[in-house]
Amino acid sequence: MNVGIIGIGRIAGKYLNPVYKNPKYNLFALCDLKDSAEETSRKYNALFYTNYKEMLKQEEMDLVIITTPPNTHFEIAKDCLLRKKNVILEKPAVLNMEELNALFELAQKNNVSFDVIFHWMHGNEVLYLKDKIGTFGDIKRIESTVLDPYTDENLHIKDEYIGLEGSWFDSGINCLSLLSCFMDIRKLHLVEKTYIYDEKVHQDIYSKHQYVMDNIDISITVDWRYRANHKYTNIYFAKDVLYIDHSRQMILSNNELLVDLNNGDRLENHYKNYFERYTYNLNNNDTILTLHDILLGDK
Helix, strand or coil: EEEEEEEECCCCCCHHHHHHHCCCEEEEECCCCHHHHHHHHHHHEEEECCCHHHHHHHHCCCCCCCCCHHHHHHHHHHHHHHCCCEEEEEECCCCHHHHHHHHHHHHHHHCCEEEEEEEHHHHHHHHHHHHHHHHHHHHEEEEEEEEECECCCCCCCCHHHHCCCCCCHHHHHHHHHHHHHHCHHHHHHHHHHEEECCCCEEEEEEEEEEEECCCCCEEEEEEEECCEEEEEEEEEEEEEEEEEECCCCCEEECCCEEEEEECCCHHHHHHHHHHCCCCCCCCHHHHHHHHHHHHHHHC
């Protein structure tokens, strides 16, 4: 399977090894606006382009992965689908539902697949717990927290993170996708939301969403204001409390280690797990639409 990647920035670096080392993929071509990315293409013995349209025109690729900023996704994905390429988008796929529906229609019309990577769903600790969470009984409360050091000392978003479109769009979707592994998130009811903004760029640097679902209290907090990089989720049951340390890929039960699944870079593991399971006929449409509907509707 010949694979092309468009956008060789920070997150794309976590894709390269999982694709390159998997024998069912041939990392065929890379594209980035910056000429400096050509060094990366040489490292992986891949062709290099600075114009993705030229790459699509010249090269035979079975699958194109798009890891550019979210506000560029629609046009690039549309061009790929029109050229009958199977497409994978980094989350969030787009910034409005009209564009998302249009991409699904294009994929169907051109008989190709379209998928979005919600990489938290493929963390070692999440895959482990997905099949075992029912053994702990009924869930009473969930608290999911993301801390990222994406602001400067004046609480302005650093230039390299402005393209992420703010804390909720970037990481809220990670937490929502996690919840979707354990429950039917279509039943979520938003109770309250709070934002703190960087007025300089009109993007949120802090977001907190509180939900209820079948008497389960759920909170999602994303905070870019501190020099911390940590992701964790607490799940409360009648008798037990699970602490999922996403950053360290481990789970504690009642403050005792339940399982340690840290066998390498966290994000590379996410993509490694995803690509091991990827097929052209994944049929994730409902999940993709539901997650984006909540993400965009609750902003």
